[in-house]
Amino acid sequence: MNLSAFDQWLGxxxxxxxxxxxxxxxxxLLFFGLKEARACLFAGLFFLxxxxxxxxxxxxxxxxxxxxxxxxxxxxxxxxxxLETWDELKAICLFHILGFLLELFKTSSGIKSWGYxxxxxxxxxxxxLFSGFMYxxxxxxxxxxxxxxxxxxxxxxxxWMATVVALLIYGNFFTQHYIGDxxxxxxxxxxxxxxRTTVVFRPFDKVxxxxxxxxxxxxxxxxxxxxxxxxxxxxxxxxNQLGAWSAVHVGKWxxxxxxxxxxxxxxxxxxxxxxxxxxxx
Numbered sequence: 001m002n003l004s005a006f007d008q009w010l011g012x013x014x015x016x017x018x019x020x021x022x023x024x025x026x027x028x029l030l031f032f033g034l035k036e037a038r039a040c041l042f043a044g045l046f047f048l049x050x051x052x053x054x055x056x057x058x059x060x061x062x063x064x065x066x067x068x069x070x071x072x073x074x075x076x077x078x079x080x081x082x083l084e085t086w087d088e089l090k091a092i093c094l095f096h097i098l099g100f101l102l103e104l105f106k107t108s109s110g111i112k113s114w115g116y117x118x119x120x121x122x123x124x125x126x127x128x129l130f131s132g133f134m135y136x137x138x139x140x141x142x143x144x145x146x147x148x149x150x151x152x153x154x155x156x157x158x159x160w161m162a163t164v165v166a167l168l169i170y171g172n173f174f175t176q177h178y179i180g181d182x183x184x185x186x187x188x189x190x191x192x193x194x195x196r197t198t199v200v201f202r203p204f205d206k207v208x209x210x211x212x213x214x215x216x217x218x219x220x221x222x223x224x225x226x227x228x229x230x231x232x233x234x235x236x237x238x239x240n241q242l243g244a245w246s247a248v249h250v251g252k253w254x255x256x257x258x259x260x261x262x263x264x265x266x267x268x269x270x271x272x273x274x275x276x277x278x279x280x281x
Contacts, residue, residue, distance in 0.1 A: 003041075003083060010035055010148065015205045032149075032203035039145035041083070043137035045074050047226060051233055055118065064120035064128035071133040078140075088143050091266055092136045099135025102173055103127045111177055114238045131236075138223065138260065142267045149201035153212065156268070157193045165190050166265040169258045183254060190216075190261050216264070220257030227252065
């Protein structure tokens with residue numbers, strides 16, 4: 001069974017009204033898990049390469065350069081296999097650019113929030129080009145899970161408000177080093193903006209719903225876990241991890257959750273997504 005057929009099998013499930021109680025719970029949980037795993041296809045393959053490649057690289061290719069090649073192959077294959085559309089690829093490229101610019105700033109000599117210490121031919125300044133794909137992986141997941149779970153969004157805030165908050169989130173990653181970290185205020189604004197917003201989704205044959213804010217927090221948590229694994233394997237390191245590895249501060253969870261808000265806003269501008277969003281008048 002190829003992935004397209006698997007996607008169709010996951011999505012085209014006949015109604016099972018006879019399923020009740022624990023059988024229904026476990027069936028929906030199973031299909032929810034399968035769809036989540038399928039939506040993580042790019043992220044899963046990419047981070048599998050991150051953890052599998054030895055630090056010295058392979059076949060004479062430095063690790064960072066090999067990761068870039070692997071990420072490009074995965075991305076091109078997903079488009080060729082029609083697992084992503086060209087419009088979705090454009091959005092993912094935007095995530096890559098925004099992430100790379102942030103990395104370039106955060107690792108600069110004047111900031112040094114973290115660092116990529118291994119050699120690579122494909123480094124621009126202090127940042128290897130593959131790093132943008134870590135942000136693109138988040139965008140790819142949101143795009144894929146939207147399709148897999150047939151998501152609908154209810155009571156989405158006006159686009160201009162969501163855009164302003166997204167710009168403030170991104171800008172604060174830069175300006176916090178000069179005029180102060182206003183993450184808490186921006187987070188409070190996002191909390192108020194999306195307080196009524198719910199996500200409607202279909203894990204199996206029935207529609208379920210959850211607060212969108214909960215989704216932001218949960219995705220941010222799993223990104224924080226992936227960040228801990230990445231620093232453990234030495235892909236990049238924070239200053240306090242140079243002598244010996246230590247867990248990434250839990251405060252980064254909030255940063256990642258806010259970044260998910262920004263990523264979500266970009267995804268909402270895709271045409272096929274806009275049709276599934278309800279903005280109250």
